Amino acid sequence: MYKIIVGLITGLLFGLGMNISQMVDPNKVLNFLDVFGAWDASLAFVIGGALLVFTPFYHLIIKPRGRAINGDEYRCVPTNQAITKRLIGGSVLFGIGWGMVGICPGPAVASLLRGEAAIYWFLLSMLLGHYLSKRLFSRA
């Protein structure tokens, strides 16, 4: 129950952040990525704002505790520190898809209730991509 309530609160905050920052607007995202065109720097402020809160919170409060408040281990600490071909190749593929439509996983979820077919097609094919890569590429 505890984890569900935490999920609800943090999910709502995350969705509010996505909407208020206008990260859910593909045109806004594409204008940010269009560095050689009519560049809109706003999304740099989204990432900056997020890091402004998360970075001190992580280093001053989360990391020194060693464990989450409910006793769980932190799931973010990577076991694999290496810069691999898998990491680079995956990031290139993600960049291609993101640059094509201006939608990444967060904004897609935050736009679910808008009922637009394009969002459903994007999410369905993204989940298919997750499924396929789990089947085709075993954990490196």
Added chain:
Amino acid sequence: MSNFTPWSALLGGMLLGLSASLLLLLSGRTAGISGVLGGIFGAAKSEWPWRVAFVGAMAASVLVTQPLGVSVPVLPNYSLAWIVFAGLAVGVGTQLANGCTSGHGICGIGRFSPRSIVATGVFMITAALVVGVSAYLGAGYV
């Protein structure tokens, strides 16, 4: 520069940072959206309820922002094949790279993880190139 909105961007970004901080502090989980969704395949059953709650509340956030007058985006009129190809690339790519803009771009960079800093640089540069090239070619539309 077109339609620059630094204050709403900063406020929204700080909410994302607060969300990621609280999720990690309270439950030990990373607010990486591709991970929350992609983990559906093969995740332990005990991991499902909080993920569904997170995704549901995230989707429901528009019910709060729309009465506040936060503008509703109009999606570009891409062809279905273009959208599906992009979705597949994002799905496979984020799974291989273990993260997207939220997992690597916020949580990873905030932890000073070299992997995340490299991943974020690579997907940002790739996406900017794709935007430049597809704008030049006029690609993707119906």
